[in-house]
């Protein structure tokens with residue numbers, strides 16, 4: 001999937017136009033240094049079109065959505081539902097398969113809580129009920145958001161949690177070089193297989209279709225963490241063959257407080273609600289309640305309507321830009337960064353060292369210097385990268401790193417910013433007196 | 437960079453009193469959940485209450501230069517002192533680190549601890565500098581020393 005492009009696809013003029021949509025990129029940090037923002041994997045900057053859409057909605061249309069029959073409420077509901085349709089189009093799903101949440105973490109919990117204890121009885125869908133003897137499969141490269149909810153589900157139901165390991169290179173150990181192979185882990189005991197599309201640390205792009213097909217072949221449901229793919233490459237849930245996909249608006253040029261769960265219609269229809277209350281009901285009597293059809297069933301309470309509309313605006317901007325071009329641009333920059341790091345033998349990249357099946361998160365360690373200290377030297381020069389374990393602690397343990405420094409790129413990242421990181425990095429060995 | 441004073445770099449490269457030793461009354465393990473820094477720390481105290489003397493602080497620190505150097509300075513400043521004196525030093529360190537740069541620190545009270553004054557300007561790093569101190573006070577509690585009654589002692 002990665003053609004080794006040498007030229008960046010966005011030329012200087014186009015990059016300047018892209019960056020003009022992100023006013024924050026012109027600010028300075030730490031005593032007047034230009035901001036070099038390389039932490040878009042944690043949260044991206046927000047496009048003015050997303051902000052404008054939020055503001056226009058709030059100034060002209062704001063009213064409770066799906067509640068009330070006055071004109072404003074109708075218009076607000078209409079905008080909110082249009083936003084849903086835009087997002088459905090972006091991922092290649094049907095509109096009523098898109099559930100708005102607060103963030104990907106909530107989306108993943110919504111799915112995990114949709115599974116329940118098989119011994120608790122009632123008329124549960126067998127695909128969604130779990131008990132002792134059943135298995136949940138995840139991977140060792142998951143973000144805590146796609147790890148802890150599954151540990152908790154195992155604890156609640158007595159099911160067993162298993163995981164696919166990671167190779168030294170930072171790929172899923174599907175062939176069982178270091179531990180069990182996928183074929184041994186994914187069996188007819190497996191009820192659900194949850195995995196990330198792109199690792200937020202290693203950058204590894206996983207073979208989603210192969211994993212989803214393997215899950216389906218044993219009757220397990222597949223859950224995709226699309227946080228680090230939705231902003232960077234063209235997503236098509238039908239092509240990918242997964243049953244659920246989750247992502248966050250704030251990582252794709254949209255607002256915070258809005259996330260998405262896409263789920264196959266028949267599965268959402270079979271799933272119990274996660275959070276209950278207003279707006280998710282069909283009828284309510286003192287004796288009991290019946291629930292609305294999806295997606296409303298999963299959107300209890302007043303939603304973040306303005307933020308949903310802001311996210312749709314960000315997505316429209318991305319669609320105009322073209323996800324293929326965004327991907328090609330980031331790919332070229334990633335290769336530039338990897339090549340620069342390779343020239344520095346005192347740096348070890350944690351994850352694939354070439355651009356093949358690789359996203360634009362690049363984590364690394366500097367021999368003899370803790371990531372916090374590396375990050376501090378970068379920050380002092382205006383280069384904002386992330387340090388720590390990036391909410392993937394088991395993965396760091398596996399890669400034998402206490403913490404890493406991570407640069408993550410975006411559509412607005414320039415080749416000059418990649419070079420600025422490399423130059424800033426060269427100060428690290430001097431400050432800490434380690435060999436370079 | 438004013439954050440990385442020579443003293444900090446020296447302590448982080450050659451941490452004083454590092455390693456875990458016997459005897460000890462309590463051992464604690466503290467982590468900084470945002471970055472994964474860890475410290476295992478033991479205290480050996482003799483005596484009771486505020487007059488108890490800290491005979492040894494031994495530790496195994498896995499972390500950034502700030503947290504490692506801070507554990508080293510802690511051990512250097514506190515070993516051989518009474519718990520009451522240690523608490524005065526701790527309080528002065530904490531006050532300096534959380535002052536956002538207003539309090540430069542008093543060398544007579546915190547010794548090499550003054551090298552950490554620059555950390556106060558980087559709120560994200562204050563936790564690193566306090567990790568060892570938090571572990572130390574926790575270890576005293578676990579060893580049965582009531583540090584609250586000692587903080588106000590002269």
Ligand SMILES: Cc1ncc(COP(=O)(O)O)c(C=O)c1O
Nearest residue numbers: 103104105143145200225227248
């Ligand atoms: C791969 C991955 N999964 C899940 C998440 C969780 O996203 P959020 O914190 O927006 O819920 C993140 C980002 O932090 C991520 O990078």
